[in-house]
Amino acid sequence: MTVEMRELLLSRIRDVADYPKPGVLFKDITPLLADPAAFTVLTDALAELCVTHGATKVVGLEARGFILAAPVAVRAGVGFIPVRKAGKLPGATLSQAYELEYGTAEIEIHAEDIGADDRVMVIDDVLATGGTAEASLELIRRAGAEVAGVAILMELGFLGGRTRLEPSLRGAPLEALITL
Numbered sequence: 001m002t003v004e005m006r007e008l009l010l011s012r013i014r015d016v017a018d019y020p021k022p023g024v025l026f027k028d029i030t031p032l033l034a035d036p037a038a039f040t041v042l043t044d045a046l047a048e049l050c051v052t053h054g055a056t057k058v059v060g061l062e063a064r065g066f067i068l069a070a071p072v073a074v075r076a077g078v079g080f081i082p083v084r085k086a087g088k089l090p091g092a093t094l095s096q097a098y099e100l101e102y103g104t105a106e107i108e109i110h111a112e113d114i115g116a117d118d119r120v121m122v123i124d125d126v127l128a129t130g131g132t133a134e135a136s137l138e139l140i141r142r143a144g145a146e147v148a149g150v151a152i153l154m155e156l157g158f159l160g161g162r163t164r165l166e167p168s169l170r171g172a173p174l175e176a177l178i179t180l
């Protein structure tokens, strides 16, 4: 991705102070999604990372991760697997509780969706504390699949997510298109 492409993406991310809680600077990607040139640059860049790292499936994290991971899966020619907040998937699930920058949550995956033959890339918009990404890696491994990596639009470096995630990555790449 060129410097100009990075600048285009960054220019379409809106800062919202004190949302959803006082003290949080929320990174809002809706302006980027509304700009077809920027959304295409983002989709292509994340899809290229999937191909480079040999992913056979992408996991999208509800809800913003879905918006990015679905077009990335189509672009990269791999399957899309939803990781949903607890209670939304009808089949047999694996669950993982976690903490994120502004709360706690529980995510689930359909156990039968991925298996030993899969290399799975996790796609999301923001890496903050790393709690969400860490929980998703746990789910992927518990389902018996290999982690191809984590690919994120934006890493909030000052929150230390990369350091927290390091042990769970076990050498797999953490790719951030933008680091703040």
Ligand SMILES: O=P(O)(O)OC[C@H]1O[C@H](OP(=O)(O)OP(=O)(O)O)[C@H](O)[C@@H]1O
Binding pocket: 061, 062, 063, 064, 065, 099, 100, 101, 102, 105, 124, 125, 126, 127, 128, 129, 130, 131, 132, 133, 161
């Ligand atoms: O690194 P962390 O501290 O775990 O935070 C990052 C996560 O927080 C946001 O999702 P959120 O749970 O707010 O859900 P949403 O996608 O439904 O808005 C974001 O899309 C990431 O998934």
Ligand SMILES: Nc1ncnc2[nH]cnc12
Binding pocket: 024, 025, 026, 027, 028, 100, 101, 102, 126, 128, 129, 156
């Ligand atoms: N500051 C932030 N902005 C947007 N999404 C987030 N998820 C966790 N922290 C966030």
